[in-house]
Amino acid sequence: MTAAARTASSPRRRRRRAGGVTLLEVLVSVAILAIIGTLIYGAFDGMSRSRAGISRISDRYHQGRGAIARISRELQAAFLSRHQPADKNITVRLTAFTGEDSSPTDRVDFTAFAHRRLLRNAHESDQCEIGYFGSRDPERDKLDLVRREAKFIDLEPTRGGVVNVLAEDIESFDVRYLDPVTGEWVDSWDSTQPAAQFERLPSQVWVTLVLNGGPGGEPIKFETKVPIAMQVPIAFGAN
Incomplete structure (x- = not known):
């Protein structure tokens, strides 16, 4: 082959080499794409986990605040009544405020003006019995x-x-009661027993609710003191 022929064929060979990629270049490209894809997936997965964690913690705070708000609202509506028939044998209702101290959850039951009638013409009033206590989910x-x-x-x-x-x-539910007579906080209350706080309501109720599942796995504590407005039992016309 003459020098002129070699010169003429050399650019064609260079063009053929420039128009394709080698297997090594393909493998390197695939490896780079795989690394980029892994990084992107990791970033999105981390964002998804963070969002789920923040949403879960936000739900826990929302649930705790809602529970405390409802307990406070209904405790403020607690009442006692001395209205009873002259014949005790035909008594059909008893108003009370009782608080039982136990671990890990206390229990409080009371009568209150807190019922909401949801059905039209329902034979119901705002008077009801309400109780809060712990129950294990089987x-x-x-x-x-x-x-x-x-x-x-x-x-x-x-x-x-x-x-x-x-x-x-929940981790715990603790309720304490401020006795208006002694000015001291007590762990239990019973308005039905003469030896306890007969026909009396506490002036304040101290409610502490602790939920599991807070930030970093730590519990979340909610606490409030609820004043009870109606300290004297209802006795309109009663002797």
């Missing part, structure tokens, strides 16, 4: 704070009605 083996409400007041102010979960997975 499916998840966790302790929940539940709310009991009976639309009608009967002779058993600590039983009956419908029970619903108010706050899930």
Whole structure:
């Protein structure tokens, strides 16, 4: 082959080499794309996990605040009544305020002007029985704070009605009561017993609710002091 022919064929060979890629270049490109894809996936996965964690913690705070707000609102509406028939044998209702000290959850039951009538023409008033106490969930083996409400007041102010979960997975529920006579906080209350706080209501109720599942796995504590406005039992026309 002459020098002129070699010169003429050399650019064609260079063009053929420039028009394609080698296997090594393909492997390097695939490796780079895989690394970039892994980094992008990791970033999105981390963002998704962070968002889920923040949402879960936000739900816990929302649930705790909602529970405390409802307990406070209904405790403020607690009342006692001395209205009873002259014949005690025909008594059909008993108003009360009782608080039981136990661990890890206390229990409080009371009568209150807190019922909301949801159905038109329903034969209900704003008077009801309400209770708050802990109940263990058998499916998840966790302790929940539940709310009991009976639309009608009967002779058993600590039983009956419908029970619903108010706050899930709690660590503790503590209730204390300020005695207006002694000015001291006590752990239990019973307005039905002459040896206790007969026909009396506490002037304030100190409620502490602790939920599991807070930031970093730490519990979340909610606390409030609720004043009870109606200190004297209702006795219009009673002797």
